[in-house]
Structure formats: structure tokens, C-alpha cells
Amino acid sequence: MLLTILIDGVTYASWLFIVALGLTLVFGVLKILNIAHGSFYALGAYAAASFVGWGATLQIAPAFSLVAMLLAAVAVAAIMAPLTERGLLRVFYGRDEVLLVLVTYALFLILEDVTKLVWGANPYYVSEPYQLLGNVQVGAQSYVGYDLALVAVAVACGLAVWWGLNRTRSGKIVLAVIHSPEIAASMGVNVSRVYTFAFMLGVFLAALGGALTAPMISVQPGVSVGVIIVSFAVVIIGGLGSIEGAAIGALIVGLARALAVHTFPAVELFSIYVAMAVVLIFRPEGLFQRMQARKI
Amino acid sequence: MRETSVRRTVAAGVATIALLLAVGWMLPRWLQFLATMAFANGVVTLGIVLLMRGGVVSFGQGMVFAVGGYAAALGSNRLGITDALLLVPAGGLIAALVAAPFAPLLARYRGIFFAMLTLALSMVLYGVLVKSSTLGGSDGFNVARPTIAGQAISNAASGFAMYALAVVVTGVLAIACAVYFASVRGLVSLAVRENELRVEYLGGSVRRVMAGNFVAAAFLGGTGGALAALSLGHIEPEFSYWTRSGEFVFAAILAGHHGVIATFVASLLLEIVRSFSNLYFPNTWQLALGVFLLVVIRFLPRGIGSLWLDRRDRDAPAAGAQAEELQSQAPARNGTTLPGGAA
Numbered sequence: 001m002l003l004t005i006l007i008d009g010v011t012y013a014s015w016l017f018i019v020a021l022g023l024t025l026v027f028g029v030l031k032i033l034n035i036a037h038g039s040f041y042a043l044g045a046y047a048a049a050s051f052v053g054w055g056a057t058l059q060i061a062p063a064f065s066l067v068a069m070l071l072a073a074v075a076v077a078a079i080m081a082p083l084t085e086r087g088l089l090r091v092f093y094g095r096d097e098v099l100l101v102l103v104t105y106a107l108f109l110i111l112e113d114v115t116k117l118v119w120g121a122n123p124y125y126v127s128e129p130y131q132l133l134g135n136v137q138v139g140a141q142s143y144v145g146y147d148l149a150l151v152a153v154a155v156a157c158g159l160a161v162w163w164g165l166n167r168t169r170s171g172k173i174v175l176a177v178i179h180s181p182e183i184a185a186s187m188g189v190n191v192s193r194v195y196t197f198a199f200m201l202g203v204f205l206a207a208l209g210g211a212l213t214a215p216m217i218s219v220q221p222g223v224s225v226g227v228i229i230v231s232f233a234v235v236i237i238g239g240l241g242s243i244e245g246a247a248i249g250a251l252i253v254g255l256a257r258a259l260a261v262h263t264f265p266a267v268e269l270f271s272i273y274v275a276m277a278v279v280l281i282f283r284p285e286g287l288f289q290r291m292q293a294r295k296i
Numbered sequence: 297m298r299e300t301s302v303r304r305t306v307a308a309g310v311a312t313i314a315l316l317l318a319v320g321w322m323l324p325r326w327l328q329f330l331a332t333m334a335f336a337n338g339v340v341t342l343g344i345v346l347l348m349r350g351g352v353v354s355f356g357q358g359m360v361f362a363v364g365g366y367a368a369a370l371g372s373n374r375l376g377i378t379d380a381l382l383l384v385p386a387g388g389l390i391a392a393l394v395a396a397p398f399a400p401l402l403a404r405y406r407g408i409f410f411a412m413l414t415l416a417l418s419m420v421l422y423g424v425l426v427k428s429s430t431l432g433g434s435d436g437f438n439v440a441r442p443t444i445a446g447q448a449i450s451n452a453a454s455g456f457a458m459y460a461l462a463v464v465v466t467g468v469l470a471i472a473c474a475v476y477f478a479s480v481r482g483l484v485s486l487a488v489r490e491n492e493l494r495v496e497y498l499g500g501s502v503r504r505v506m507a508g509n510f511v512a513a514a515f516l517g518g519t520g521g522a523l524a525a526l527s528l529g530h531i532e533p534e535f536s537y538w539t540r541s542g543e544f545v546f547a548a549i550l551a552g553h554h555g556v557i558a559t560f561v562a563s564l565l566l567e568i569v570r571s572f573s574n575l576y577f578p579n580t581w582q583l584a585l586g587v588f589l590l591v592v593i594r595f596l597p598r599g600i601g602s603l604w605l606d607r608r609d610r611d612a613p614a615a616g617a618q619a620e621e622l623q624s625q626a627p628a629r630n631g632t633t634l635p636g637g638a639a
């Protein structure tokens with residue numbers, strides 16, 4: 001029982017972490033809490049469904065569907081991110097944080113209808129990749145290999161982003177921009193390009209989360225809504241803009257949810273918010289956020 | 297606020313109510329209903345505007361909206377209270393009571409944290425409502441048409457009756473808000489928005505102001521919810537859903553935090569845009585709403601109220617120029633840096 005809760009929780013935490021990582025990255029660099037993140041997640045899921053479907057009609061080997069899912073996420077990031085960041089968000093930089101939340105809310109509303117126009121309102125099913133990795137026997141229970149692979153992907157994503165930020169030259173530049181865009185610009189950093197790149201990475205992670213989830217759910221209108229609220233809870237718990245925070249936050253939320261599902265299913269939805277409320281009462285800024293001095 | 301100006305505000309408010317009642321009498325039924333919903337939503341938005349004056353935005357007013365609505369609906373269905381004049385204030389009071397324990401906690405938070413915590417509260421309530429089979433689950437339940445001051449309302453008269461109820465209730469609350477905004481306590485909210493530490497140094501309690509505002513906003517939200525539930529004749533958990541709260545914030549941004557009248561103009565405008573895009577673009581009304589929102593934020597950054605308030609500033613050029621000068625002297629007052637400038 002305990003093992004089941006643990007594994008379920010960690011699996012759920014994995015995809016949650018992938019999505020929340022993108023959210024926290026975009027907030028860290030651009031200072032935007034992006035509600036449309038959920039729409040990019042949905043776009044990733046839809047694109048994955050289409051790509052895997054095309055692969056099947058072209059009679060490419062089933063293993064290709066895993067590559068197709070990755071390609072779907074890349075495509076969404078390559079098309080949507082520059083369009084959104086350069087075309088829309090740029091106009092509103094420097095405005096109040098809450099106003100920017102509302103801008104992304106508008107974008108969310110727009111994308112919600114756009115996905116319906118492109119893919120229609122009927123659900124898509126892409127269950128093939130889910131069976132590809134077989135089952136894994138742990139003790140008496142057997143688990144789907146795909147779920148466990150998800151954990152590995154999440155860990156890889158987290159490590160890659162952490163390593164990229166802290167151990168490479170371009171990562172240091174991004175950190176400099178996070179610290180102070182003006183000073184970074186005066187040192188010759190192309191801040192505008194850093195913003196576009198960071199946003200693109202954020203969208204890619206959202207779309208990847210969506211693409212990886214697509215085989216486990218029926219892809220239909222409304223998938224975007226649920227994920228936003230939960231991933232908000234994750235980044236708020238961890239502290240906005242912190243990678244370690246997103247990881248711990250995702251684990252807390254994932255385990256809280258798994259515990260609720262297996263012991264007392266009626267409280268599934270609250271368990272997430274209760275976890276968030278408890279953390280915020282003791283650490284108002286989130287677990288991994290440093291307190292900031294306020295200007296007088 | 298001086299007594300004469302209080303009297304002037306009240307007189308103007310009463311005149312507006314009378315005018316709206318007269319106009320409403322002549323409106324077609326669908327427009328009466330649309331206006332009724334706009335007023336009900338407008339009261340909720342007024343609550344957000346009240347919070348915005350203190351510098352915070354609640355993304356979870358759906359919670360108090362739903363509490364007020366369910367309180368009125370249950371009062372009617374379970375307790376047999378049929379009079380709207382009791383049910384509507386009861387909705388507001390119960391919403392304020394439910395919100396009160398959270399007020400001291402929330403008063404510690406600002407900005408996105410305040411927005412997200414209120415959002416979480418509203419989603420918890422949504423979860424409870426969806427799961428509770430005694431309250432009709434995700435379908436909600438119907439509410440009988442109320443009586444007003446003991447008078448049963450005929451089918452033909454119901455459109456105007458609910459409209460009149462909404463106008464009078466929102467009118468009274470709007471006058472109360474206008475008076476409060478101009479009172480010392482109301483102005484302290486604006487001071488908190490500008491600089492909390494200075495307010496504390498001057499002996500004010502920022503937390504008490506914020507908590508008070510939150511409870512007052514909850515009362516307004518609950519009243520709006522009760523009005524909406526009684527006018528619709530139906531209530532469902534969707535009242536507490538975050539997209540609903542988002543629409544209230546949208547209306548508040550559209551209104552700006554300047555005045556009371558702008559709030560209702562914005563609410564009416566939003567309701568009209570929603571109805572017409574629902575009618576003409578049934579599959580893409582969210583798209584239309586989103587584009588409308590973007591246009592407003594881009595071109596009317598200080599809200600619809602700036603359309604006439606800015607003109608007033610122009611009529612008094614000296615004061616306007618002075619304010620502008622002050623603004624240009626303090627470009628980074630809020631500590632926000634301008635990424636666009638670096639690009």
C-alpha cells in the first residue's frame with residue numbers, strides 16, 4: 001500500500017514537475033505568471049495526438065511514436081513561443097504583474113477556442129505509446145513501464161535545466177538577466193533574445209508535459225484548465241522561479257494527491273490546496289524563495 | 297469627507313437609481329435580464345475594485361459569489377424564506393462571515409500570492425460543491441422565484457421586478473462604496489497601495505485595512521451572488537470556478553480603480569460583449585472575449601474610467617501637469633524594471 005502510494009505519487013509528480021518547471025522558468029526570467037501555460041500543455045497533447053496518428057497512417061514503426069511526441073513538443077515551442085513572446089507579451093512588458101497575468105488569461109481564452117477550431121471538439125485517443133515500454137514487476141504489483149520512464153524524463157529535464165543554468169556560459173547570462181535586466185543589457189547582453197529563448201524553453205516543457213500525458217488520457221477540450229491550477233500550486237509551494245522548489249513542490253503535491261486517492265478519494269482535490277496552504281502559512285514566500293527587502 | 301459632499305453623493309446616487317428604474321421600465325425583457333446580470337456581476341466587481349484600491353487583486357471572488365448564491369438559494373429552498381429583500385442581504389452577510397476567518401491570514405499577502413491564495417480558496421469551494429450530492433453536485437439546483445417585500449411576482453412582471461431589485465440593491469451599495477472611497481479610511485487604502493511602510497510609520501494598521509477590505513469585498517461578492525442566483529433561478533458550482541473569477545477581474549481592470557460608476561459601465565459592457573459574441577460566434581466567443589480583453593489592456597490601461605476622468609484632468613491643466621511631473625520623477629517607484637527598455 002505504502003509503495004503504491006509512493007510510486008503513484010512520484011509518477012504524478014513527474015509530469016507535474018515537467019510542466020511546473022516551464023512555468024517557474026518563465027516566471028523567473030520574464031516575471032510573468034503564465035496562465036496560457038496550460039494552453040501550451042493542451043497544444044502539446046493535441047499535436048502529439050496528431051503526430052502519432054500520422055505516424056500510424058504512414059505505417060512507420062510503432063517505436064517512432066515516442067519520437068513523434070518529442071517532435072510535437074518541439075513544433076509547438078518553435079511556432080507558438082516566438083509568436084506569443086515577440087508578438088504579444090513584448091507589448092506589455094513593464095506593466096503590473098497582475099495585469100500581465102490577465103494578458104495571459106486573455107491568451108488562454110483565445111487559445112482555448114483556437115484548439116477547438118483546429119482539432120474539433122471530439123476527443124483523441126493515442127494509447128499506443130503507453131503500451132510500448134511493457135510492464136515492470138515491483139514486488140507483488142506490476143507497473144506500466146511508461147509511467148516509470150516518465151520519472152526518468154522528469155529527472156533528466158530538471159537536471160538539464162539546472163546544469164544549463166548553473167554550469168554553462170549562456171546559463172550564467174540568463175542568471176544575470178534574472179538578477180537585473182538593465183545591468184545585463186549595459187554589459188552587452190541581448191536581453192530580448194534571452195527572454196525569447198527562456199520563453200521558448202518554458203513552452204517546450206509545457207508542450208512536452210502535454211505530449212507525454214496524451215497517451216494516458218483522452219485529449220479533449222478542457223485538458224488545459226486543470227493543469228494550470230495544479231501547477232500554480234506547485235510553483236507557489238516551491239517558491240516562484242526556483243527549480244529545486246518546483247521539484248519539491250511537485251513531490252509534495254503528487255504525494256498528497258496519491259495519499260488522498262488511495263485513502264480518502266473524496267478529498268483528492270483539496271489535498272493539493274491543503275498542502276499549499278500549510279506550506280504558505282509557515283513559509284509565505286514559498287519553500288525556496290529568499291525574502292526580499294522592501295523599498296521605502 | 298465633508299457632510300455636504302456626502303449629501304451630494306447620496307443625492308446623485310438616488311437620482312441615478314430613479315433614472316435607471318425609469319429606463320428599465322421601457323427596456324425589452326432580454327435587455328432587462330442582461331442588465332440585471334450586469335448589475336449583479338457589477339457588485340462583485342465593485343468588491344475587487346475596493347481591494348484594488350489597496351493594491352491587491354483577488355482571483356477568487358468566485359468563492360464569495362458562490363457562497364452568497366448558495367446561501368440565498370438554500371434559504372429559499374430549505375428554510376422557506378422567500379423574500380428577496382431578506383435573501384439578498386443574507387447572501388452578503390454569510391459570504392462575509394465565511395470570508396472573515398481568512399481575512400487576517402490573507403492580509404499578509406500581496407500581488408500574485410494574494411491572487412493565487414484567493415484562487416485556491418475558490419477552487420476548494422468548487423471541489424466541495426461538485427462533490428456534494430445534497431447540493432446537486434455539478435448540476436446545481438433550481439431556485440424558486442422570490443417574493444419582493446411580501447408581494448408575489450407574476451410571470452409577466454418578473455423581468456422588471458428582478459431588474460428593479462438589482463438596481464436598488466446595487467445602487468445602495470454603490471452609494472455606500474462611493475462614500476467609503478472618499479472617507480478617511482477609504483483613502484488610507486490608496487495610501488497602502490502607494491506605500492505601506494509610510495502608512496505604518498504614520499500609525500495606521502495596514503493589515504487591519506486589508507482585512508477589512510477583504511471582508512467588505514466578500515459582502516459585496518455574496519450580495520452579487522445572491523442577486524445572480526435569484527435572477528437566474530438556478531445555481532451551480534460553476535459560480536466558484538476560476539474562469540468566473542477571471543471574468544470579475546477582467547471587469548475590474550476594464551473599470552479601473554477610479555470610481556464606482558465605471559465599474560457598472562464596465563460590467564454592462566462585458567455582459568453585452570459576452571451576450572453578443574455568444575449569439576453571433578457561438579463557437580468562438582472565448583476568442584472574442586480574449587481579444588476584447590487584450591485590446592482594453594493595451595489601449596485603455598487605466599480602465600474605462602480614464603475616458604472621462606482624464607478629461608477632467610485636462611480641464612484642470614495645472615493639477616494634471618503637476619501629477620504628470622510627479623509621475624515622471626518616480627519612474628521605478630514600484631520597483632519594477634522595464635525589460636522592454638533594455639531590448
